[in-house]
Amino acid sequence: MQELLCWRQSFWRLELEFRIFPSGAIISMPLKLQGMGKGKSFVYGVLSGLVEPIAALITILLINIVVPILPYLLAFAAGAMIFVVVEELVPEIHEGKKSSIGVIGVTIGFVVMMVLDVMLG
Secondary structure, eight states: OHHHHHHHHHHHHHHHHHHHHHHHHHHHHHHHHTTOOHHHHHHHHHHHHTHHHHHHHHHHHTHHHHHHHHHHHHHHHHHHHHHHIIIIIOGGGGOSSOTHHHHHHHHHHHHHHHHHHHHHO
């Protein structure tokens, strides 16, 4: 049993590194291409990935507070992502004088869809 636990922890660490490495590379590579030194761009890439373990540690320490409000935090994150997608990735929404009407329309449509989903099961 102890070997299985050790193997799982090693696999988890390996998976975490494969997931975090591209994030740091995405920060470091453009900095290097813009003329920043290798060491400095590497440090900025590492620092950009350092936020995740710190946030995870804070979450673990505040688990009793976080768990009850987790659905609201996840809903906020989902809403923020929907806003970013609509605002940044759908260029046709910005045509015309009042570009925020498209975002508001998508938001209202999503809220109506969620209300109907909850009401109708």
